[in-house]
Amino acid sequence: MNESTAPLLEVRRLKKHFALSSGFLTGTQQVVHAVDGIDLAIRRGEAIALVGESGCGKSTLGRSILGLTPVTSGEILLQGERIDNLSQSAMRDMRRRIQIVFQDPFSSLNPRMRVRNIIGEPLRNFKLVKGRKQLDQRVAELLELVHLPPDVLERFPHEFSGGQRQRLCIARALATHPDLIVFDEAVSALDVSVKAQVLNLLAELQARLGLAMLFISHDLAVVEHLADRVVVMYLGKIAEIGPRRSVFTHPTHPYTRALLSAVPIPDPQIRRERIILSGDTPSPINPAPGCRFKTRCPYAFDRCQREEPALLVQPTGQAVACHLVAEGRMPAAGRPPAEASLAR
């Protein structure tokens, strides 16, 4: 494979299990299967979104990619090179190439550091600039990139609003010219009016810098606005993966459909058929064999109890892990929310 077609980042059969303390008398080992066999490739300049509910393993997958948590098995490759088993020093360089923006802009900035040092720290750490003058110049460039005025260099985080702080975090992530930035619920904590500003900024940066972005989000409307490709996760596994348009206009996995139908639409004129899933998200501790979604799936049948469904590519473009879909028995979706709102 040559440089242009090879994926930037590749995740192969990745598993991350957390062992809990074993039962007191029974001695049975409890294992949380947070990420349980994920294959994923991110191309250069691609925006990909991981969606799912709490506990589905999306954040754990993000942390594994960043090397913030050792993986249980599987491989992670950055431009064809394994990065999941690197030594501390080799890891350092890798961190320059993959950066992260966290959810809470209040706790992810050091309150005692000035903007110059917050954004300048990665520049110094990786020796990307020489001397104060060059540093100030580069920090000013980065501030401009995220639409913050250049005169904020001497300010502290508390002098900024939530949206501005998130811009600082983005500028800091951009400082090292990374190939990939992971956004872990990066706009969830922001208010509506500010969220739009940050979302537009991200879309602009992606177009301008050709960055690959991995969005971890539970907000499907946000994902639709940002991602090129969408990965729907359920209990550590991929339920559905495909281009944004296919997944949102032809959601095929029963879970994807339920998830989309559960999003409240801000228009009182639209009344949709809503699929209300019964029960809670089951625990990822020692999951039973078969399909992970079977306990809440309205269509579950005997094959789902025994056999784990494989991801199969559908004519609409996405890959879906569902026996009913594989057998061609999945009923056509009711009017997907996209069409409903476009029809008006």
Place this chain on the structure above:
Amino acid sequence: MPLLDVDDLHTAFRTRFGTVRAVNGLSFSIEQDETVAIVGESGSGKSVMALSIMRLLRAANIEARGQVRFQGRNLLELPEREMRRLRGKDISMVFQEPMTSLNPVLTVKRQINETLMLHEGLSWNEATDRSIELLRIVGIPAPERRVRDYPHQLSGGMRQRVMIAIALACSPNLLIADEPTTALDVTIQAQVLELMWQLKKKFRSAVMLITHDLGVVAEVADRVIVMYAGRAVEMADVKNLFKNPRHHYTGGLLNAIPKLGSSLTEGPRQPLYEIPGNVPSLRQNIVGCAFAPRCAAATQVCREIGPTMDELAPRHFAACHHPLDAGLIKVRQ
């Protein structure tokens, strides 16, 4: 007579750094049976308003003025004894965080029974029977077993159901729900909203739903009050508000939310509408319209004189000197 009538409510916190006017001259009313959504971003004063109504803000540096008439009585002047009789019985509240609003060292049974024994005078055994019944109503499986659980043994959605069970234990006339589904996953949120809708019909309670999620508002509210910087800026029936927002802030908000399906049209994705700037600090005394610094239509008069809440169309109020014209400026595509 409306069930709840809030008239010129002011709540201020005196701090070392100046007075924070969290609620600043808010007036509205809620009718029997009605679901009213209070919408606003963080810092708009919506939660402080609810806590002021319940008189749950008690500290030397907090001052609440105005009138909160509930069934004709001004709650702000009621003796504390009377107020305690009212809380949990006539007005009850569901909070955002189901993790922190239940007592972790008491069983679910103890916590529901407390309300029932206090307000309804039931014995422990009668209350337990009723608690089990309530858990069944809010859709908790095996309620006989679950009443003996502690909060940590329940999932987030179940805890919120328990909170709702406690709130509904005495069939209140008014239920105040402060971001009841914000901490929950979407599929669980759908369950809880559906449940609240069913129960509201069953118990015929009025609901004040505090939220920042316009999607939730569109799904459950009859009427909407939009708050900004401690005051109401627009008030209308839910359909009118979403169809013809008259205040520029409401119009901006409706455009700024990413909507499912809206970016799937042909051609490149359009950027979202942005409201420039940030929410104003409530420490300063705001002169004129609080939204003026961020408003494209603002003129001199907006910066000098605070607009009054005017009825621009039947049951549609907005506080704006230059309201969006229903037919003229189409804010939404």
